[in-house]
Amino acid sequence: MSHYKPYLAYKGSGVEWLGRVPEHWEITPLKYEAEFVNGAAFKPEQWSEIGTPIIRIENLNGSLNFNCFDREMDARYHVEQGDLLFGWSGNRGTSFGPFIWPHAGRHYLNQHIFRICNFKFDKAWFYWSLKAVTAHVEDQAHGIIGMVHITKGDLGGIKIAIPTLAEQQAISAHLDRETARIDALIEKKTRFIELLREKCQALITHAVTKGLDPNVRMKDSGVEWLGVVPESWKMLPLKRLISSIGQGWSPECEARVPEEGEWGVVKVGCVNGGVFRPEESKALPTEMEPRPELSLRAGDVLISRANTRELVGSCAVVPHDYPYLLLCDKLYRVGCGEHVMPNFLAALVTVYGRRAVEIEATGASSSMVNIAQSVILDLLVAVPDADEQVEIISRVSAATTRIEHLREKTERSIKLLKERRSALITAAVTGQIDLRETV
Known part of the structure; x- marks a missing residue:
């Protein structure tokens, strides 16, 4: 920011997140400057394939997959192109915060999203101001993983600085x-x-x-x-190269990474990118009995058996023993036989397994794809x-x-x-x- 100059005169705002602001700017809570209208609580049985599209959180992220409602709604729930919206319960950095609705035609607003109206500001400036408010709220919620939310009262109570x-x-x-x-x-x-x-x-x-x-x-x-x-090179099914295959356990864990010496269960994402990431794990509740037989060992080849189409079949080798990290249910653990190295087996699964996924999952409508053990075992590979x-x-x-x-x-x-x-x-x-x- 060094190439920008400051204003000549400042005053204390009395608001921690604002700090000192230009002397002639006004300080006021959002609730006095705009109305925040929450969307309607549509029930799944009310959705249809025809009618007016309903804006849900996923549509704020660019999805064009709309559910529709085939009856008339009160005008307070109407959204038109250019309307200012605010996702008040969503993922940090994506669906939480302000959006200017880009699509033409009437839409209906679902719950968890505010339509912001009755403000006198330049709309683009208000959008950017709300982006700064969003960053402030996310900073305050730094200990929360994933979803962030704010109530209408708390959002309305946040003070902003208003220029000319x-x-x-x-x-x-x-x-x-x-x-x-x-x-x-x-x-x-x-x-x-x-x-x-x-x-x-x-x-x-x-x-x-x-x-x-x-x-x-x-x-x-x-x-x-x-x-x-x-x-x-020899052509043979993968089952001739391995000594064992099994999967783990998926108990209800705490939403945090386990500390050193604390039991934890790896998440399916620990193998994404072909590198084992032990930090992709969750802490096992202290009152829950661990299962040491599922501890990860050096040389274990881990394969994602259930994930999105892009990530299923991801494979990585555990580099050394992790006695307190347990295998999860969405991963296969494969033991190598005497004719294949763990890293070479992982590479084989990555290449041949991805091809198998493409063939097996053709036409699958779900975003989640599963690989059966039989698919892994019957892979015909060159070694x-x-x-x-x-x-x-x-x-x-x-x-x-x-x-x-x-x-x-x-x-x-x-x-x-x-x-x-x-x-x-x-x-x-x-x-x-x-x-x-x-x-």
Whole structure:
């Protein structure tokens, strides 16, 4: 913010989150400046496929999957394009906070969302001011994981700082321009991460299906999608390579990561991205008896058996013993036989399993997909000898480590951009920076 200048004179606001504000700005609670109309409590049996679309929380996030209501509702529940909405119970950073409704035509408002009306501000400025309020509320709820909510009374009691109309317009114009620039950078970096993931997957796929020597003699695998494989590799079902397969336990856990020495149960997301993440776990309640036989051991190959279509079949190797972390029900634990290394088995499952998911899950309507044990056990895979497995995994690990470092660096830069965006919004709507000459 160093290239922005401050106002010449400030006064104390008496409000902690606002701090000192420009001397001529007014301080007032939101409840005196706008009306917050809660949506209707539609019941599932009232939904239909025809009629007026109902705006639910998921639609604030861009989903075009609408339930409809085929009768007339009171005008207070009507939403038109350009209306200012506020999701008062939703996920932090996504569905919680203000939205300007982008779609044409009449819609009805569902509960957990306010329609904000009867205000005299520049709408765009009020939107940005409410974004700063949202960041403040989320900061206050820092100990809460996932969903955040605020009551109408608590939201109305939050005080904001109000500049002149000309300043409101200058602030909103600057924020529209600068946040669009930041968002474009975030989008490019996010796409870059997607390309890195695709490159990593392509690298693993080629290595564990074709080997490292481009001049090696090849043979027909007998598997249509696989094509040819190195001549010396053996084709056999995965069940011939493993010593055991089982799944875990999913008790009702506490919504926090277990502390050191405390029992916990891993979540299905602990294998996302092909790397075991022990922090993706929940604490087992102290009154619940643990099941030590489900503790994770070095060399365990964990496979996601139930998840979204994009993540099901994710696979990772447990790098060392975790005596207090227990296997969950949504993961298979596979033990390796004497002819396959854990990391090579994980790579095989990642490549062959993903293909199996694509075939098995074709036409599945649910966003959640399951892989049966039989699908894993019957995977027909091509396997080299032990020495070649070691060489392939060594080469793949070196390449994927470089890609992973680049991905982490890009994710850090995205985090910094998001922090800068939030800080700029707060600084602008609380008067920490003077934007009157930036129009």
